Amino acid sequence: MLEFIHIKPIYRAAKGDEHxxxxxxxxxxxxxxxxxxxxxxxxxFKVPNDIETLKTKPKFYVLGMFPYTSGAGLHVGHAKNYxxxxxxxxxxxxxxxxxxxxxxxxxxxxxxxxxxxxxxxxPAHITKRNTETxxxxxxxxxxxxxxxxxxxxxxxxxxxxTQWIFLRLYEKxxxxxxxxxxxxxxxxxxxLSNEEVKDGKYVETGDPVERRLMRQxxxxxTAYADQLLEDLDLLDWPEGLKEMQRHWxxxxxxxxxxxxxxxxxxxxxxxxxxxxxxxxxxxxxLAPEHPLVSEITHPDAASAxxxxxxxxxxxxxxxxxxxxxxxxxxxxxxxxxNPCNNTPIPIWVADYVLMTYGTGAIMAxxxxxxxxxxxxxxxxxxxxxxxxxxxxxxEEAPFEGDGVCVNSGFLNGLQVAEAKAKMIAWLEGEGKGxxxxxxxxxxxxxxxxxxxxxxxxxxxxxxxxxxxxxxxxLPVELPPIDAYKPTEDGQPPLARAGSEWLNVTLPDGRAATxxxxxxxxxxxxxxxxxxxxxxxxxxxxxxxxxxxxxMPVDSYMGGAEHAVLHLLYARFWHKVLYxxxxxxxxxxxxxxxxxxxxxxxxxxxARGKYYYPNEAEQKGDKFVAKASGVPLQTQIEKMSKSRFNxxxxxxxxxxxxxxxxxxxxxxxxxxxxxxxxxxxxxxxVYRFLQRVWRLVxxxxxxxxxxxxxxxxxxxxxxxxxELHKTIKQVTEDTESIDKMNTAISQMMIFVNTAxxxxxxxxxxxxxxxxLLSPYAPHIAQELWHxxxxxxxxxxxxxxxxxxxxxxSATVTIIAQVNGKLRNRLQLPADATDKEIEEAALADxxxxxxxxxxxxxxxxxxxxxxxxxxx
RNA sequence: GGUCGAGUGGUGGAAUCGGUAGACACAACGGACUUAAAAUCCGUCGCCCGUAAAAAGGUGUGAGGGUUCAAGUCCCUCCUCGACCA
Numbered sequence: 001m002l003e004f005i006h007i008k009p010i011y012r013a014a015k016g017d018e019h020x021x022x023x024x025x026x027x028x029x030x031x032x033x034x035x036x037x038x039x040x041x042x043x044x045f046k047v048p049n050d051i052e053t054l055k056t057k058p059k060f061y062v063l064g065m066f067p068y069t070s071g072a073g074l075h076v077g078h079a080k081n082y083x084x085x086x087x088x089x090x091x092x093x094x095x096x097x098x099x100x101x102x103x104x105x106x107x108x109x110x111x112x113x114x115x116x117x118x119x120x121x122x123p124a125h126i127t128k129r130n131t132e133t134x135x136x137x138x139x140x141x142x143x144x145x146x147x148x149x150x151x152x153x154x155x156x157x158x159x160x161x162t163q164w165i166f167l168r169l170y171e172k173x174x175x176x177x178x179x180x181x182x183x184x185x186x187x188x189x190x191x192l193s194n195e196e197v198k199d200g201k202y203v204e205t206g207d208p209v210e211r212r213l214m215r216q217x218x219x220x221x222t223a224y225a226d227q228l229l230e231d232l233d234l235l236d237w238p239e240g241l242k243e244m245q246r247h248w249x250x251x252x253x254x255x256x257x258x259x260x261x262x263x264x265x266x267x268x269x270x271x272x273x274x275x276x277x278x279x280x281x282x283x284x285x286l287a288p289e290h291p292l293v294s295e296i297t298h299p300d301a302a303s304a305x306x307x308x309x310x311x312x313x314x315x316x317x318x319x320x321x322x323x324x325x326x327x328x329x330x331x332x333x334x335x336x337x338n339p340c341n342n343t344p345i346p347i348w349v350a351d352y353v354l355m356t357y358g359t360g361a362i363m364a365x366x367x368x369x370x371x372x373x374x375x376x377x378x379x380x381x382x383x384x385x386x387x388x389x390x391x392x393x394x395e396e397a398p399f400e401g402d403g404v405c406v407n408s409g410f411l412n413g414l415q416v417a418e419a420k421a422k423m424i425a426w427l428e429g430e431g432k433g434x435x436x437x438x439x440x441x442x443x444x445x446x447x448x449x450x451x452x453x454x455x456x457x458x459x460x461x462x463x464x465x466x467x468x469x470x471x472x473x474l475p476v477e478l479p480p481i482d483a484y485k486p487t488e489d490g491q492p493p494l495a496r497a498g499s500e501w502l503n504v505t506l507p508d509g510r511a512a513t514x515x516x517x518x519x520x521x522x523x524x525x526x527x528x529x530x531x532x533x534x535x536x537x538x539x540x541x542x543x544x545x546x547x548x549x550x551m552p553v554d555s556y557m558g559g560a561e562h563a564v565l566h567l568l569y570a571r572f573w574h575k576v577l578y579x580x581x582x583x584x585x586x587x588x589x590x591x592x593x594x595x596x597x598x599x600x601x602x603x604x605x606a607r608g609k610y611y612y613p614n615e616a617e618q619k620g621d622k623f624v625a626k627a628s629g630v631p632l633q634t635q636i637e638k639m640s641k642s643r644f645n646x647x648x649x650x651x652x653x654x655x656x657x658x659x660x661x662x663x664x665x666x667x668x669x670x671x672x673x674x675x676x677x678x679x680x681x682x683x684x685v686y687r688f689l690q691r692v693w694r695l696v697x698x699x700x701x702x703x704x705x706x707x708x709x710x711x712x713x714x715x716x717x718x719x720x721x722e723l724h725k726t727i728k729q730v731t732e733d734t735e736s737i738d739k740m741n742t743a744i745s746q747m748m749i750f751v752n753t754a755x756x757x758x759x760x761x762x763x764x765x766x767x768x769x770x771l772l773s774p775y776a777p778h779i780a781q782e783l784w785h786x787x788x789x790x791x792x793x794x795x796x797x798x799x800x801x802x803x804x805x806x807x808s809a810t811v812t813i814i815a816q817v818n819g820k821l822r823n824r825l826q827l828p829a830d831a832t833d834k835e836i837e838e839a840a841l842a843d844x845x846x847x848x849x850x851x852x853x854x855x856x857x858x859x860x861x862x863x864x865x866x867x868x869x870x
Numbered sequence: 871g872g873u874c875g876a877g878u879g880g881u882g883g884a885a886u887c888g889g890u891a892g893a894c895a896c897a898a899c900g901g902a903c904u905u906a907a908a909a910u911c912c913g914u915c916g917c918c919c920g921u922a923a924a925a926a927g928g929u930g931u932g933a934g935g936g937u938u939c940a941a942g943u944c945c946c947u948c949c950u951c952g953a954c955c956a
Contacts, residue, residue, distance in 0.1 A: 025909095239874090240873095240874055240875070240953085240954085243873075243874070243954090244873095244874090244953095244954060244955080247873080247954080247955065248955085370871085560953075560954085563953095563954080564954090667882090667883090667894085667895075668882060668883080668895095669882065669883060670883090673883090674952085674953095675882065675883085676881090676882075678881075678882065678896070680881085680882095680895095680896050680897065681881090681882065681895070681896055683896075684882095684894090684895050684896055685895080687895095688895085690909095690910095694910095741882095741883075741884085741894085742883095742884065742893085742894080744894080744895095745883095745884075745893065745894035745895075746893095746894080747894095748894055748895075749893085749894070752894095755911095812890085814889075814890050816889085816890090816939085816940075818939080818940090819889095819938095819939060819940045820940095821890060824890075845926095856939085857939060858939090859889090859939050859940080861889055861940095864889060864890090865889055865890075865940090867889080867939055867940060868939090869939050869940095
């Protein structure tokens, strides 16, 4: 099916086949399953759970974001995430750390439920099958996970504690019911969080989403907005990612200002980040949903306003606020009084103002805000200049920059920043407004009208009171109903679970009904990194002492698509747990890296239909479909099932082995870079591993190579120097995580050098195998074993380089004339600047370019170069 | 529209604090080995100009300008692509 399958399969040494006995090539299909079984049976990577044993060594927690176990199975994109984390875990283990490196399954959620509906099979069955497939596929790659800690978010042993943590949030008043405008997806029959909706569509499926007012569970993440923002400074995350979180939280400082309505005792409050421009406010706008709209609208305008509001409410936020769309609005007939100069200004209703942001009302300053300017221009509202500094007349374009206040009474002559402070002080003094901080972050919509998720540990009494269940009553198990499909009316599937599940009698005898919503997909992943620390605890989510030892996660790696959602939600829960005294760190993930995506070539015809690579055929420099001859376009895109360009990790392992897959994924580029998959490149690293094999094993005899000696490593001084260079570079590059590609380059250079030496000291070879082991653990272990060592090389001590081996007696000095390279000089390493200068001036090639011209300046960079300026 | 990031050979990518551009691979080409092929080993490999072949030289990191003894790297302007946000 895929291109590389055409390449001949790896040679499998035929066991017991007399004719083939003389041939002993590198055979990953033999050695990899063998050592994987050994690691499993001897529990090579099991981490002790006993705190006293743990305390004998420092800890390191390496975590790759656990996968959502969809039916598509594992592809090389997943491996691009897990290979670098595994290399790093191996590296730290060899450096003498207790390494936490676990794996588990994010198993609740919509995609599985959709498959269940489509294939008419229970989500629990599908999940079981999917997780088994994932585990099998992941295990073939030879990762050093402690499998005894495996978790599955969809089993009661796990979600019992998700419910338990929810109760802690509930007790703290952080979970509440509210009638909120929600993103209702008719196709899915559920509400979605803001984060799951983009451009009016569900991000996963593209199904349209509409606005509805519904009673929902909310989590008060906004209560932690400031902490979530400030504590970003404590983290070793990529700056860009922190910036995205900051932006998502969207803190803006400004003022609430109260506007009285003319000829009325009513008033409304606006939030603005530009109180300095209050003198320039020439109208106000209420959001269509604003409660005051119906009260203040003049009877003459009532029908127009009513119609406008009705239409606006169904639009998405994006449609409403997009700068590119034409502004619409309608005048209410009422006026507000500008509090700074008592001028009446008209009140409009317009959908570019959102009820969910700020107060749902704005003061409009068309002179200094792009949207207001556009709106005022369209409706002929006056535009006033109150900040001087634009290079176009204020009627032509708004000026949003910094400048000096004009036409602004007591603010005239002040800079924007001073004017803001003075205006806020004035408003506060007059009782007309106050300093205010506003966030873009909204509370988290936490309930779903679906089946495949955690039930809430809450019950409703007849009088409407909500009662939380006792910790001992957990878990509230998901009832095994068959009718889990969504209904038209938004009634959750759990409402059909039957009275046995629905009806509860409380310990005090009162009758109650269970909450029938479920938690969203993100719930389980909000705390899974804590459960790994104590995965089988039946008394608590995790042991406090173990938590104190292991947390925080030192190195977390995952896709950039989780830069805001998962990472923000998990940080929020963690902070709540911290405030409950349940965890010891303010932040869960100290270090974090986003691995790049794997791209692959895809083939598409003019109609947009995708073709598998083997359905395409090259004709000249164009591609056509084999069957129909239709011309095809090729492009490098992100790997995905729908683009027919997925490379399955199993196929690569079948053809080349897991070590090749691991090495290739790292060799194609930096871990954080997105790079295209190239079948030919896989061959390259496969050849490298074969060279490593032949370095140790004589393919004809199957014995150790004749070149190998027991002599000290230093007998081959060139090799010995290259080895120490390799130790140094592999150590540094592995430490960086991102530059594992150049670590592999250096190992290749070492192997090329070693192939050319007359003898090969086993000592040097064994040291090299240590370096290779985190990257290609199977071949390293096998050769380690063949060299007569017992035990696992994965448990051996990481080597350190000797700087004195690296320094040589002579160095190459670059001789430049006027900045251009003219010759390379071999000089003693300890040559003085003067000696270097003399040597350079004496050099024939250098002299040719000086041509007797006077030397104006000489720059010497020690051990590097000399530049003679003439 | 905004913010951030990135543009280096035929390809993936190296290049520390500004100090040898193109490491390591892939592909291609040439050679050795072979009855032959595969595999393996050796060699060439930015462009231009040169040459029997070399040597020597020029030029070159998206475009243009600047700073510097020295720029892929720093600064300014622009172009293109990507990510995120609106």
